[in-house]
Amino acid sequence: MKALGCHLILELYDCPARLLDDPDHVAETMLEAVEASGATVIQPFFHQFAPQGVSGVVIISESHFSVHTWPEYGYAALDVFTCGDVIDMDAAAESLRRGFEAGSMQKMMFSRGMLDLPPEMIHHKPESLEKAAGCRTDN
């Protein structure tokens, strides 16, 4: 079985509230992480909530990065969804941890689109599919 996508879920705790409530800082941190990962930005969007919190998404050529922050709890929910073989998930995670100055970070990684087909039947992006199988954590 092969996976079409790789989905990294990051839970960032103990982040300074001032960083999580600053839409400019959130945007900068997200775009730095996209760049660190080697992904290509198509469209970024960020929104500040009242009384606090920021949501944002960066659509990339290889899927998306998203963020939702709860400054009052020092918590940020991050998702990195990718396809393709050029994305460095560890670099993205480390860049986000550093940018939000997280005291702790939990990581979960999922394979998305597990096709019940033999590999020779999957002709789209063969290299990326090979690497995405099992959602490698070593790249």
Place this chain on the structure above:
Amino acid sequence: MKALGCHLILELYDCPARLLDDPDHVAETMLEAVEASGATVIQPFFHQFAPQGVSGVVIISESHFSVHTWPEYGYAALDVFTCGDVIDMDAAAESLRRGFEAGSMQKMMFSRGMLDLPPEMIHHKPESLEKAAGCRTDN
């Protein structure tokens, strides 16, 4: 422990390629699902890839809906990330399944932002936090 967010992951298989490769249909289906769930749209964004495939995100007041499609495999990866107590996750999932005419759908639900605090310490959106605990699937 209480959760700040609820994250529904949907894997849609055996969808007609013509629906997954039509950005207008993808956008319409996503916005119908947002409406069915009771969420409030802040900003939708959709992008068509060459030679095929659509990515899209709808930022909502309660977090986001995202979609990535692989028409060549009849597969769509959907995520519904919410906070708050007004979102009907089942209605969202059924609306998406119907809109993409999926032959099969896998659902996974996660609690995001599990705070290691007693309930009385969590004073933000108390009703939504109560309902989000365990990421209920019956609403």
